[in-house]
Amino acid sequence: MDFFDLDGYMCLTCHFIDNNWTLQKRVLSYTFMPPPHSGLALSTKIHNLLCEWGLEGRVFSITLDNAYTNDLSVDTLRDELNLKDLLVCKGDHFHMRCCAHILNLIVQEGMKGVDPSIVKIRESVKYVKGSQARKQKFLECVSLVSSGNKGLSQDVSTRWNSTYLMLQSAIHHRRAFQHLDLIDSNYKYCPSKVEWEKIEQFCSFLKVFYDSTLMFSGTNYPTANLYFPAVYLCYIELKKQMEGDNEHLKVMASKMWLKFEKYWSEFCGTLAIACVLDPRYKMTFINFVYTKIYGECSLEFHRFNTKLQSLFDAYESSHSLQPSSSNALSNDHNVRNDDTFDTMEAFKVRILFYLFYIVCFINVD
Template structure:
């Protein structure tokens, strides 16, 4: 519970308090504590495995791979599914040490072994990964392996999904390249204020003098994560007057933005705020988000299209850079996330047609026809598999009834079942 090492049971203070509470207590050693934890883990693993076996639908996976500060590689595998009570479930299946090399073949082998360990390799629907090239290779190998078992829907066309938030991060980072000088000044200003306690105290005096809320605080960003940059700009904008006052009272402070630059920061922040709200929708873990993808990404596309015609040169340049990157991923986005909008009763197929009309200017575009075609193809596959499952169950039931002396015409039934299977296969 508290991330303590197993040897904490040997700590003098722990043993003293245990003996004080109960003088006759049998104290355990670290190997016993380790053994007990592993038993608990095995028990919980069996429980989750039974839950996955009982799941009537398919399972969606998310995986990520990263390297720690000590250069050790780790892979995490998470599953999302609807249980038999129609409740959305999320479970971390594995957090596993991943030795190098982190290439596509090694990733595919590791993922497939983990899937077989849980017995879910035939119940998968999709796997969500980031945009690393090694992931593309591993997915191709996994799909090939799963196709041999007939375990993927529509030959794996919808198996590989990309992190939506990661794509938005790449798109916005592309736009921030040309405005880095303005953002750099804000970043340096916050570093200056937070660098020494004396400077921090002087800044707080400026805040108090201007009757501003000191509890909001300044946010330092991580340059590779645009959402932290947005939050940094938001916090700096609130304390804009305090920074200007600090420039007058502290001769060593040289990074204060000019009034023209503050106006640019305000426009950038307002523009990025739209994308930040969308990213927050994607990041939610308490409700399904696949049906929210298409409408959110469509809004991003429309916003970028509008801003490339903006009268503001600054916004127009940034939107142009972002749109180039966005269109690269827009042409490759997974159709299954558009189909998820269709099955949402608030939107349906007409909404998709309306969105494509807004983008391409005509009804019945080739993109909309493609979505519609894929929608019907996946529906037909589910109908076919449903019919095949029903036929198999009926055949098994008939065999059971015959063995109990029901006296049905088994030969006639098998002929009927065989003809059904042939029709479904064709």
């Protein structure tokens, strides 16, 4: 191994919406990160880069993966910025974990102890791709059963989404594999009818997580407002499988649920605020979801309301908005207060801008 392969680098990227409401992304720094890669060292490096770019007081949140060192670095950076009173709401919304990474951890938990039917698909794909002669024979099978020109994907065991794509492509070529089983005596991995049905069920279950991951990984549009509805669909799917009759999916969903609960409770509040500001959802959708999960007039929904009110108050104070009545977030929709409406509209415009204004993504190798 080349000694220099062990070097560490850090990439700091900022995402913001410009005055024309266009999402922008800029790499602020791709720099060598000498050891130690401690929380303090990372925090100091990030802080110096923010100061260098004049962004020290313009960061709303920072997004990282779940490494323990990253948690320490964010805590240290938050404390340092709070000493100068530079964070909104004292940094209550400062630390955001990467949503795609969280979903990856959740699904990986469920994929532990791979089902034998998935192993058969993996071995089938390896067999077909093992030599040019086998590839040619499989292509002849594809042509005979008219399963189309879709490629056959091989997975990487550490990436569950590649396993999903492998299963999806195998299902598409199911009849080709069955035909290969008839004409090739060396092919020993063709799933049975029951196993094919199980694979289809796995694919159907994982699809909602795969689609959500793709949505969170978008680069040409803001994604914070998409988190809450997408993760709610994951919640519904997990609940459905845990209460269903399929024992394999029930076990898988139960494993995933433990991880899901941990991250849902930790970050649903902040990202629900972004959902409120999306005119397609607003407060009605948040109320609906919290009611479905926690029941009517839940303590969790009250906490969310309090968090939203505090964020409103912070922007009202810092940007000298017109005074609003104390019931700016009241649930009484029968009375319209024009002053409150104007203030809330101004708040929405400002916070939509600032909520996505600077989101730094840190990747340390």
